[in-house]
Amino acid sequence: MARFMILVPDAHLRDLDIERAITGERFAYDVYDETEPAKIPDSAWDTCDVVLVWHRMRITQAVVAKLHRCRLIVRVGVGFDNVDTKACTAAGIPVCNVPNYGTTEVADHALALLLYLVRGIGSYQDRMRADFVTGFLAEEVPVVRRIRGLTFGAIGMGRIGTAVARRAAAFDMKIIYFDPYLPEGHDLSLGLERVRSLEALLARADIASLHVPLSDETRNIIDAERIAQMKPGSILINIARGGLVDVDAVEQALRSNHLSAAALDVLPVEPPVPAPNLLRAWQAKEPWLAGRFAVTPHAAFYSEAGYVDMRTFSAEIIVGCFDGERLRNNVNPGWEANAKARVQ
Numbered sequence: 001m002a003r004f005m006i007l008v009p010d011a012h013l014r015d016l017d018i019e020r021a022i023t024g025e026r027f028a029y030d031v032y033d034e035t036e037p038a039k040i041p042d043s044a045w046d047t048c049d050v051v052l053v054w055h056r057m058r059i060t061q062a063v064v065a066k067l068h069r070c071r072l073i074v075r076v077g078v079g080f081d082n083v084d085t086k087a088c089t090a091a092g093i094p095v096c097n098v099p100n101y102g103t104t105e106v107a108d109h110a111l112a113l114l115l116y117l118v119r120g121i122g123s124y125q126d127r128m129r130a131d132f133v134t135g136f137l138a139e140e141v142p143v144v145r146r147i148r149g150l151t152f153g154a155i156g157m158g159r160i161g162t163a164v165a166r167r168a169a170a171f172d173m174k175i176i177y178f179d180p181y182l183p184e185g186h187d188l189s190l191g192l193e194r195v196r197s198l199e200a201l202l203a204r205a206d207i208a209s210l211h212v213p214l215s216d217e218t219r220n221i222i223d224a225e226r227i228a229q230m231k232p233g234s235i236l237i238n239i240a241r242g243g244l245v246d247v248d249a250v251e252q253a254l255r256s257n258h259l260s261a262a263a264l265d266v267l268p269v270e271p272p273v274p275a276p277n278l279l280r281a282w283q284a285k286e287p288w289l290a291g292r293f294a295v296t297p298h299a300a301f302y303s304e305a306g307y308v309d310m311r312t313f314s315a316e317i318i319v320g321c322f323d324g325e326r327l328r329n330n331v332n333p334g335w336e337a338n339a340k341a342r343v344q
Contacts, residue, residue: 002025002026002027002028003026003027004026004027004028004049004050004322005027005028005029005030005047005048005049005050006019006023006027006028006029006030006048006049006050006051006052006318007030007032007040007044007045007048007050007051007052008029008030008031008032008051008052008053008054009032009034009037009040009044009051009053009057010032010033010034010035010053010054010055010056010057011031011032011033011054012054012055012056012076014031014033016029016031018308018311018312018315019052019311019314019315022312022315022316022319023315023318023319024319026322027050027318030044030048032044034056034057035056035057036057037057037058037059037060037062037063042066045063045066045067045070046066046067046068046069047068047069048067048069048070049069049070049071049072050070050071050072050073050074050318051067051070051072051073051074052074052076052314052318053073053074053075053076053082053083054075054076054077055075055076055077055079055082056082057082058082058083058084059073059082059083059084059088060084060087061084061087063084064084064087064088064090064091064093065087065091067091067093070093071093071094071321071322072093072094072096072317072318072321072322073088073093073094073095073096074095074096074097074098074314074317074318075095075096075097075098075331076098076310076311076314077097077098077301077310078097078098078099078101078102078213078301079097079213079214079241080095080097080213080331081213081214081215081241081243083095085331085332086332088332088335089332089334089335089338090338091335091338092335092336092337092338092339093335093339094321094327094330094332094335094336095330095331095332095335096317096321096327096328096329096330096331097329097331098310098313098314098317098329099159099329100159100309100313100329101301101306101309101310101313102300102301102302102303102306102309102310103159103160103163104163105300105301105302105303105306106160106163106164106239106300106301107160107163107164107166107167108167109239109265109296109299109300110164110167110209110237110239110300111164111167111168111171113237113239113263113265113294113296114147114168114207114209114235114237114263115147116263116294117143117235117261117263117291117292117294118143118144118145118147118235118261119144120141120142120143120144120291122290122291122294123141123142123290123291124138124141126290141291142260142261142290142291142292143235143260143261143291143292147171147172147173148171148172148173149172149173149174150173150174150206150207151173151174151175151176151204151205151206151207152165152168152169152173152174152175152176152205152206152207152209153176153177153178153195153201153202153204153205153206153207153208153209154168154175154176154177154178154209154211155177155178155179155198155201155208155209155210155211155212155221156177156178156179156210156211156212156240157177157179157182157186157190157192157211158179158211158212160211160239160240161177161179161209161211162190164209164211165177165190165192168207169192173207174193175192175193176192176193176194176195176201176204176205177192177193177194177195177201178194178195178196178197178198178200178201179194182194198221198226199229202226202229202230202231202234203229203230203231204231205230205231205234206231206233206234206235207234207235207236207237208222208230208234208235208236208237209236209237209238209239210222210237210238210239210240210241210244210245211239211240212240212241212244213240213241214240214241214242214243214244218241218243218244219243219244220243220244220245220246221244221245222236222238222244222245222246222249222250223246223249224246224249224252224253227246227249227250227253227258227259228258230253230258230259232258233257233258233259233260234259234260235259235260235261235262235263236250236259236261236262236263237262237263237264238263238264238265238266239265239266239300240266241266242264242266242267242268242269242270242298243268244266245264245268247264247267247268247276247278247279248276248277248278250262250264250278251276251277251278251281254278254288254289254292254293255288260292261291261292261293261294262292262293262294263293263294263295264294264295264296265295265296265297265298265299265300266298266300267279267295267298270297270298271297278293279295282295316328317329
């Protein structure tokens with residue numbers, strides 16, 4: 001008979017076969033497909049031992065106040081900006097994420113978006129689709145350039161930033177990166193050039209690619225002021241978090257040709273309703289934007305293998321916690337000081 005209850009408030013998939021196989025009979029599941037905390041009964045929040053949350057539900061301070069039994073929150077994914085970690089720390093509830101899945105998929109996606117732009121794939125596809133004769137032409141497409149020798153600037157050099165940099169280096173690009181949180185000498189271990197400021201990176205990079213989490217410090221880190229600091233004609237890629245980039249500023253920079261191109265896998269509001277002007281122009285196939293913009297639906301992480309990893313590792317974190325093992329991937333250290341006795 002189950003001893004512990006796992007609340008899944010915003011199940012991305014109703015099928016929990018992977019999770020159940022790992023957590024076993026000790027755990028039962030209370031599963032919802034909601035995006036608003038108020039749609040979940042207070043009794044569900046009150047009696048759960050674990051919250052297994054995807055990305056569509058915000059675990060706010062008000063929600064944390066309802067978690068009287070909860071001993072663990074696991075974010076099924078890397079980003080945890082939808083969880084109020086400060087409130088969780090104050091309540092003595094540890095929060096864990098799953099950073100060890102999807103790294104290769106996200107890195108591949110970043111390079112795929114770059115190649116799509118700099119090799120003119122979208123423009124060539126549109127031309128050929130319209131007319132096999134007049135469209136059979138290599139010249140006169142925007143953005144297309146030789147990428148060997150270009151400077152690739154990685155903003156953040158964690159797991160994904162490193163994986164993207166390795167791939168970019170394989171295309172004979174020069175790699176520079178900015179990451180103020182890494183120790184001295186980190187650049188020597190990678191054999192890459194480290195710059196000391198974001199301004200220095202933006203001024204030099206032909207391609208600027210974002211690989212940082214979303215926080216109060218990084219929100220809109222790429223805004224109109226930062227874009228103005230970017231090298232004229234450069235390319236912006238964001239496969240990290242939508243809130244890192246001011247999309248309206250990107251639109252203006254593309255219209256003025258200060259940016260030659262941009263690619264976004266993530267957006268400030270997902271799905272993007274109402275759509276920002278940039279996406280409306282892209283959707284309408286406005287000529288000024290043709291071949292200069294690519295957008296995908298927060299899909300960089302995705303593969304069937306990645307999904308299995310993400311769900312498996314999430315369930316393993318839960319089991320390890322309740323078995324007394326060392327807590328994996330804890331993102332709110334200090335919670336122990338406020339931990340209270342909880343119903344076992």
